Amino acid sequence: KSEVLEFEADAEKAVKFEVDFSRPLSVVIFGATGDLARKKLYPALFQLLYGCPDAPLLPRNVKIIGYGRGKEDLQAFLKKQCVNCKGDKAQLDEFMSKCVYFQGQYDKPEDFGRLDGEMTLAGADCNRLFFLSVPPVIFGTVVENIKAKASARGGGWTRLLVEKPFGRDTPTFNELNATTSRCFTEEQLYRIDHYLGKEVVLNLMALRFANQVWEPVWNKDHIASVQITFKEDLGLGGRGGYFDTFGIIRDIMQNHLLQVLSWVAMEPPGRMDPEIITRNKVNVLKAMRTLNVDDVFVGQFVANSWRFGKDTFDEPGYLDDPSVPNDSVCPTFASALLQIDNDRWRGVPFLMTAGKGLSERMCEVRITFKHQQYNKLFMKRDTALANRNELVLRIQPEEAIYLKSQNKRPGWDVTNFSTATLDMSYSASFADSYVADAYERMFLNAAKGDGTLFVHANEIAEAWRVFTPLLNKLDVLKRKPHPYKFGVPIPPGWLEWAQAKAQVTEPNTLEAFLALHGGKISDMERIFNDLDKNKDGMLEKDELQVMMSKFYDGRVPTHAQIARALQRFDLDGDGRVSWEEFKQGASALHVTCVDPTKVDHT
Numbered sequence: 001k002s003e004v005l006e007f008e009a010d011a012e013k014a015v016k017f018e019v020d021f022s023r024p025l026s027v028v029i030f031g032a033t034g035d036l037a038r039k040k041l042y043p044a045l046f047q048l049l050y051g052c053p054d055a056p057l058l059p060r061n062v063k064i065i066g067y068g069r070g071k072e073d074l075q076a077f078l079k080k081q082c083v084n085c086k087g088d089k090a091q092l093d094e095f096m097s098k099c100v101y102f103q104g105q106y107d108k109p110e111d112f113g114r115l116d117g118e119m120t121l122a123g124a125d126c127n128r129l130f131f132l133s134v135p136p137v138i139f140g141t142v143v144e145n146i147k148a149k150a151s152a153r154g155g156g157w158t159r160l161l162v163e164k165p166f167g168r169d170t171p172t173f174n175e176l177n178a179t180t181s182r183c184f185t186e187e188q189l190y191r192i193d194h195y196l197g198k199e200v201v202l203n204l205m206a207l208r209f210a211n212q213v214w215e216p217v218w219n220k221d222h223i224a225s226v227q228i229t230f231k232e233d234l235g236l237g238g239r240g241g242y243f244d245t246f247g248i249i250r251d252i253m254q255n256h257l258l259q260v261l262s263w264v265a266m267e268p269p270g271r272m273d274p275e276i277i278t279r280n281k282v283n284v285l286k287a288m289r290t291l292n293v294d295d296v297f298v299g300q301f302v303a304n305s306w307r308f309g310k311d312t313f314d315e316p317g318y319l320d321d322p323s324v325p326n327d328s329v330c331p332t333f334a335s336a337l338l339q340i341d342n343d344r345w346r347g348v349p350f351l352m353t354a355g356k357g358l359s360e361r362m363c364e365v366r367i368t369f370k371h372q373q374y375n376k377l378f379m380k381r382d383t384a385l386a387n388r389n390e391l392v393l394r395i396q397p398e399e400a401i402y403l404k405s406q407n408k409r410p411g412w413d414v415t416n417f418s419t420a421t422l423d424m425s426y427s428a429s430f431a432d433s434y435v436a437d438a439y440e441r442m443f444l445n446a447a448k449g450d451g452t453l454f455v456h457a458n459e460i461a462e463a464w465r466v467f468t469p470l471l472n473k474l475d476v477l478k479r480k481p482h483p484y485k486f487g488v489p490i491p492p493g494w495l496e497w498a499q500a501k502a503q504v505t506e507p508n509t510l511e512a513f514l515a516l517h518g519g520k521i522s523d524m525e526r527i528f529n530d531l532d533k534n535k536d537g538m539l540e541k542d543e544l545q546v547m548m549s550k551f552y553d554g555r556v557p558t559h560a561q562i563a564r565a566l567q568r569f570d571l572d573g574d575g576r577v578s579w580e581e582f583k584q585g586a587s588a589l590h591v592t593c594v595d596p597t598k599v600d601h602t
């Protein structure tokens with residue numbers, strides 16, 4: 001009772017953050033000519049000023065300065081970099097009138113002195129927000145020049161929005177942090193992890209602490225495992241040289257996924273206060289064991305060629321990229337078993353997985369609950385692992401939170417039950433809500449001075465403590481990653497490894513099922529015949545939908561998923577799937593999940 005009263009009292013003391021509309025604002029984007037600025041940064045600022053329903057959320061008395069090293073024609077620059085800003089012509093013209101381009105070098109203090117003069121034109125006492133998306137080798141120099149030549153004066157504030165990477169291991173982060181902390185306080189530094197701005201991740205606090213049902217079972221006594229999974233269906237996208245110096249572990253796992261994990265696993269903060277939330281996240285990371293090579297499964301995609309409908313696709317392998325060394329052992333897929341050694345989570349496996357060149361784009365958190373003694377009343381030996389409650393937080397795409405539960409099927413037999421899904425889809429439940437891009441939230445929260453959704457130096461230090469020994473060992477051992485063909489649902493050998501480490505079940509997608517079992521022709525024929533209700537030897541679209549409803553955790557398949565499945569199997573493009581087409585599609589998927597080093601090519 002006292003604990004409840006304490007939380008209620010503290011809720012009234014939640015720290016409030018507001019944008020300062022009394023002063024002009026200068027926003028400086030370092031790296032303004034790059035893809036991130038075009039795809040995310042300029043559109044985010046436009047939305048905050050004009051596009052979102054409650055705009056303006058930033059002062060309209062703003063000057064947006066794009067800082068770049070090369071010479072640019074302003075109109076051509078704005079036409080290119082603001083191409084993703086969507087609004088009426090008057091709004092776009094007004095927004096672009098607030099934007100300028102500034103040519104300067106990163107290592108010349110005199111250029112930052114000129115930048116200071118440019119910002120002063122917005123107002124001598126303006127607040128100053130710097131967005132740093134620059135190579136790590138010159139990051140420290142930029143920070144020092146901002147401090148020496150371009151900081152706010154006359155009462156305004158200076159804040160830095162900083163993009164990753166935050167070093168590549170413990171020593172490099174410590175060096176980077178020494179420079180930033182010498183120049184600016186932690187309250188002035190806003191280290192971005194844009195996953196913390198995604199709606200489903202933001203909902204974790206409300207899900208856990210605004211409801212009564214979850215927190216009592218959010219522990220080792222009731223949770224069997226936690227999986228945090230990131231998948232991309234893309235290759236390198238022209239980033240081969242950069243990616244090979246970092247790899248999937250540094251690029252995705254040590255930052256994005258570990259931040260999601262810390263929100264899942266932290267203790268209740270007691271009060272909505274950035275300092276308290278950060279401390280609780282740091283405590284989770286401090287309780288985490290360091291990783292070693294036995295805790296990880298690593299893979300690297302190889303070339304693949306496949307038919308999708310009438311089209312043939314050829315995708316080169318990682319080592320085929322001319323910017324990647326021929327002998328690179330850099331992983332494009334990794335899965336790590338993490339352990340948190342505290343009273344809440346001791347013994348619960350946290351399985352973190354990230355991969356490129358897979359069959360889909362997806363990110364989710366999957367929390368699997370333990371069987372309890374009373375579940376034996378309904379438990380069947382062959383389905384014991386499958387019939388477990390799972391809470392799934394689908395971060396992207398098609399954001400959703402859903403719960404898999406067991407329910408009696410209509411009929412005479414009271415023990416005849418199956419899995420059904422209690423589904424909260426964002427598109428259905430919040431159809432009229434404005435869903436902001438993560439970078440909109442990052443700009444807005446930094447302007448407010450709210451550090452809740454940013455990463456504190458102590459968090460990064462602990463994250464590197466967990467991962468650096470593993471990364472060093474992988475660099476020394478030069479362990480060859482497991483090869484997997486581009487476009488597979490899962491790499492060969494991963495499922496067996498994951499089942500041994502965390503007792504996970506098969507991924508519940510059609511593609512994963514066929515990849516694992518598509519070689520069993522008799523089973524595939526039985527499935528086809530069961531679905532072919534009118535026995536005409538063809539699967540129509542509605543029959544294919546029935547098949548797909550058995551997968552994807554029992555959720556109704558989306559139109560995109562149905563179209564993708566039809567395209568995969570419908571080789572002649574007639575809108576139906578014959579047995580031969582089904583067999584070929586299943587077999588082709590199954591072949592992709594066979595270890596390429598063990599395929600008989602004779």
